């Protein structure tokens with residue numbers, strides 16, 4: 001019988017230098033999209049997909065993340081006393097139950113593959129998900145749930161994928177397509193951040209994965225790839241040779257690259273406009289701001 005995907009790894013050890021000075025004292029995963037930290041979007045998506053164990057790969061200076069998931073008794077009591085049930089509700093949704101969350105340290109920044117490998121003992125012999133919190137995806141059905149459903153049919157390894165502008169393709173892991181079946185593609189090769197002339201396609205890997213435990217064994221060799229780092233893409237590519245069970249999944253949804261300033265701003269605008277309590281005022285402001293900016297140019 002196929003095992004259900006109940007564990008997810010969240011690699012959150014990165015330094016977030018692109019967001020300095022904000023990330024000097026807070027982890028980038030705590031940066032807020034409207035009023036929710038990036039990490040909360042990822043947790044919510046994972047929970048909606050049936051994930052029950054949340055594994056964080058952290059590093060020095062990420063303590064604020066652990067505190068974020070803790071209960072906040074003083075705050076809870078004060079909101080209760082004031083009868084602020086709506087706020088209490090929001091607060092409780094960010095609290096994780098004891099035992100459903102685990103932290104593993106990545107001692108050295110050796111790459112995404114290495115970060116995932118750090119969680120190998122907690123994964124053991126089960127399929128697992130990986131979520132990169134930088135990639136925020138707005139969709140009706142959460143993307144990881146879309147992938148879990150697809151995985152029921154395919155088994156094997158599934159990576160989220162989308163077509164990116166050819167001039168941006170070299171910033172991603174790229175898929176070499178064997179058979180294109182629409183939302184699903186079977187993959188005959190994968191390469192991390194190739195030179196433009198070596199790009200097999202512009203179908204890029206986006207930060208959602210469902211992987212077999214074999215990927216963790218592939219990472220045992222600690223082989224360095226693009227940028228001198230241990231790459232997750234390479235470990236998945238090895239599975240194509242070994243088992244031929246790797247698929248790309250063109251998800252439904254709008255992806256924002258919140259690892260870049262421009263992407264973060266775009267997400268802020270999109271999520272702000274989508275919020276019933278903010279959209280009218282925010283839209284008026286945006287229209288006016290854009291018009292006056294244009295007039296001044």
Ligand code: G1P
Pocket residue numbers: 112132134135171172173174192204205206207232233259
């Ligand atoms: C990582 C992966 C890459 C993938 C990207 C998606 O790269 O290594 O294969 O395309 O995430 O966001 P990073 O952006 O962390 O350098």
